[in-house]
Amino acid sequence: MADRSFLDWPFFEPRHRSLKAALEAWCGTHLPVDHGDADAACRDLVAGLGAAGWLQHSAAGEGEVLDVRSLCLIRETLARHDGLADFAFAMQGLGMGAVSLFGTPAQRGWLERTRSGGAIAGFALTEPGAGSDVAQTATTAERVPGGYRLTGEKTYISNGGIADVYVIFARTGEGPGAKGLSAFLLPADAPGLEVVARIAVIAPHPLAHLRLDGVILPDSARIGAPGAGFKIAMSVLDVFRATVGAAALGFARRALDEALVRVQRSRVGGGCLADHQMVQGHLADMALEIDAAALLVYRAAWTKDQGAARVSREAAMAKLYATEAAQRVIDTALQLHGGDGVRHGFAVESLYREIRALRIYEGASDVQKLVIARNVLAEPGGIG
Incomplete structure (x- = not known):
């Protein structure tokens, strides 16, 4: 049995200890899952985590503030029981993090779906030539009447191929390097978005290489101000x-x-x-x-x-x-x-x-x- 004495540290409040105890009980019944089909397992995990209410903690709802201690306790507990369960939970939060922190009321409508387990989220930042250095992002978002045309590639995208929506970062040119990036909300069924390849890694998770071939997004898809992507x-x-x-x-x-x-x-x-x-x-x-x-x-x-x-x-x-x-x-x-x-x-x-x-x-x-x-x-x- 893992040490739990850390829960008495002054970092935590009674609600955190109650959260931890309830999640431990849930994990003991529902985890681990079969990893034979990582895509199917992740879909089932997102649905299960959503039905049990755990995904409500993955992003802040209207009028709420994201509680990072709860996020950490949930990820620590899930990871101890099943790495894929941690992945499924984490990506709902990371994938919708930009919307949770900066999204418009209309964009935040996606949170209702991702926090309930009804939709799967992805975070598309990494590129073949821009991993650690985000300022080297090459994907472009060219201005067109009423919106943007996105062209480029993203790789090692978690939930790539199974996500219903991505937050994607592209160069809009307001300034050099990191100053010229913007963030967009990209539905997975947008014409021109292609899953080029699935990526197999040592610990199976849904990963993919994505291509954007002239994807058209309206102005309402941009998250935050132009150039605020970094x-x-x-x-x-x-x-x-x-x-x-x-x-x-x-x-x-x-x-x-x-x-x-x-x-x-x-x-x-x-x-x-x-x-x-x-x-x-x-x-x-x-x-x-x-x-x-x-x-x-x-x-x-x-x-x-x-x-x-x-x-x-x-x-x-x-x-x-x-x-x-x-x-x-x-x-x-x-x-x-x-x-x-x-x-x-x-x-x-x-x-x-x-x-x-x-x-x-x-x-x-x-x-x-x-x-x-x-x-x-x-x-x-x-x-x-």
């Missing part, structure tokens, strides 16, 4: 990067649980594996990494929930440390399992595949270091 994208990531750390934390907690069971059952030299001091040292390192990650994740979430306009530094620290620490924790758990650690059907083997992508998406680890450094340099007493 600000919108960064504001969304500011919220959701901490939740990536929370998902990593869930993976790490599951790995420690699996390791504890393994070392107490495995017999070596007349005793159990847990009796060996070297093994105890590994367990201590794992527990330490998990608590340190949890502190960073929930500090970032708490800071945002207290009304901070931006938490770029805190979110980057949380995402960087939690994902890197989880990789180390899971690797140690796999090592303690011996040959079984790399066998299909064992939890640690699945966790080993699941964690790797988290160190890349929503800003790779090296990018997080740059974000942290720039914020430190910009602080009073810095040299930037």
Whole structure:
């Protein structure tokens, strides 16, 4: 059983503890799911999470404020039970993050569908030549009477091929680099939008390469002001990067649980594996990494929930440390399992595949270091 003492930390309120308990009960009944068909599994998960009310937390409704601590608790809990369930929940939030934060009343109509599980959302930012550096976005949105014509390609798009709606970023030319981007709400059935290829990765998730061949969108599809796309994208990531750390934390907690069971059952030299001091040292390192990650994740979430306009530094620290620490924790758990650690059907083997992508998406680890450094340099007493 994963440690729950962290719920007594001052970051949380009684409602967060109640949320965690209710979600644990739901997960115990509904997870894990069969990953044999990732598309079908994600559709079922979105429907199930919506029917149970969990997707209401994925985005803020009218008059509501997004609670990042709840987002993090949900992602951590789902990830500990089933990585695909975490993915399904997270993409409903990330995909609609721009609409939740900046959308018009008409655009926010999509939130009713994504928060109920009636529609699947996607976030189309990455391009073949523009991953970590969003300013290099090449997809264009050319002005036409009454709207825009979008042309370009997007790749590694989560929920690509099964999404009902995407938030997409394109160059509208108000300025150079990051200053000339805008965000748009793109229905998946828009003429000219093509799923060029599905992308297979080590931990199966719905991913695709998309092509926009003269897609026409009305002015009403633009989210926020012209040229505000970079600000919108960064504001969304500011919220959701901490939740990536929370998902990593869930993976790490599951790995420690699996390791504890393994070392107490495995017999070596007349005793159990847990009796060996070297093994105890590994367990201590794992527990330490998990608590340190949890502190960073929930500090970032708490800071945002207290009304901070931006938490770029805190979110980057949380995402960087939690994902890197989880990789180390899971690797140690796999090592303690011996040959079984790399066998299909064992939890640690699945966790080993699941964690790797988290160190890349929503800003790779090296990018997080740059974000942290720039914020430190910009602080009073810095040299930037």
